[in-house]
Amino acid sequence: MYEKDGEKYFVVDGHVHFWDASPENQSNKYGRGFIDCFYDYHRNLSPEEWVWPIEKFEKYSEEDMIHDLFETGYVDKAVFQPTYLTDFYEEGFNTTERCAWMRDRHPDRFILNTSFDPREGENGLREFEQKVERHQPSGVKLYTAEWRGDSKGWKLSDPWSMRYLEKCEELGIRNVHVHKGPTIWPLNRDAFDVADVDDVATAFTELNFVVEHVGLPRLEDFCWIATQEKNVYGGLAVALPFIHSRPRYFAKIIGELLYWIGEDNILFGSDYGIWSPKWLVESLVDFDMPEDLVSEYGELTPDIKRKILGLNAAKLYDIEVPDDIPQPAEADDGTTDKPAVPQAMVTA
């Protein structure tokens, strides 16, 4: 919970990790390179006082996480988004088991998601089912650029992926978080392309698809599909930290998102430990649309901020919101006056 200028905000951090990228756990140069890459994101977009030493960044503690999220970071609930990377890290990077350990110690604070990899076929499908039974996760986080031997990635619309998504529906898992990365099969394709999200969002209308990082670096492609599909949401992790170093750019991103996908489909996420929620929440609440951009994008009102910071995620995850938090009505959908999307640009 965060309160400022008489406004109260319920905070759901929709994207957190509890990873182990310590040198002991790195399998190869890719494990080193991966955490170095995250560390550059961390250092590039964090305020100076929030930059951690690399040793802490590689493997932070339970105490760090509880302190940064709940004791000082205003977070009421945080959602774990596992990322396996078992080709890079001996015990995996941020597995369901690692996150479940933390969730089980703090059951009122965390929501656990799990993951699947469609390349594991029939056996993986059974293991997925067992994992769901054992840990009772609320959703899945999928990383399509995950390496597995010779394979450098997969698409949501691959036949086996469709089988796993059917299984999600069957098991009552409704929230599917999607993170695109730099590789895919075949490598000639644009790995960041989100067209496959469009395909599965149309095929599985009971599932909610949360595109992490609002599709960055393909913000425009994400906007084209999210404006057409009511069950597609955007997670703000990576986009929000621009609020500190490049506030004008953040204003444009959030303005485009409000225009195309609307205030009811945007979710706050810190991507902890890459960034910490305290400064992100404070900055978003303090943020005003620059005067010269208001005519294009409109104002960022307290009600819009309340939806982004927690109310939208609370709906997706059935989280009870305290009575003293105002609950603004859903915005008029407004999709009818949106420009038709250039089909060729979506599928190119």
Add this chain to the structure above:
Amino acid sequence: MTHRSTTGTDAAWAAGPTPQAVWRALGTVRDPELDQPITELEFVLDVEVRDHEVDVALRLPTYFCAPNFAFLMVADARTAVEALAGVARANVRLVDHYASSEINEGMSADRGFGASFDGQAVGDDLEELRDTFTRKGFLARTHELCKDLLAAGLTPEDLAGMTLGELAPSPLAERFVERRRELGMPSDPTSPLLLDVWGVPVDPEQARDHLRRARTVHVSIEGNAGMCRGLLATRYAEGGTGDERARGAYDPLARPTTSSTAT
């Protein structure tokens, strides 16, 4: 070694290229995603001219930048430098990237993308990828040009009724027309100002939507370019993860002899 460049005079050939000429040639190579020259993005780490052979080292903002775009930039850099008079061969190397060895070995053996990433690509073709981003860049350039016209009071419908010939000369207008030529779109003064990504004139009633989409693409590309510049600066700052001096004899596979401070 084959004599690849035959465009220059004998004298130019004999002298070999100057480093300045190599940098100028590299300045014509763009990052296909960001639509900016690799020289301005500071992706060129080093240029060395040895008579008729040129060594170029390229670097990128992250270790995991997409390998397909990386391959395009390395290949384009090689083509641009080898087109210079006096250059027999350009050895373009990508450094500090997870796929450095695949790309560099593929390049020195004259292999295409597919053969360089055996089994991970379908065919050698990256042109479809390039084309998609050239067209996205076209939309972004449409926004760059038209935002000032709209700010000056013209409506989207007005713009749909205009021709290229009615534009006041400006660097932005030049960039816009240059991209139309590159895509084989009409670019003479009588051709319509607003074209969609396939070169089809935009109807006045579609003009507002067209410009709306162009704006979004511009926000996206501009933002990505800023992100990449920031990450490159962080990565290669003193003490950054790409600063090999800071690492000393850095061996990414080495295990620490003492345990990490975090537990």
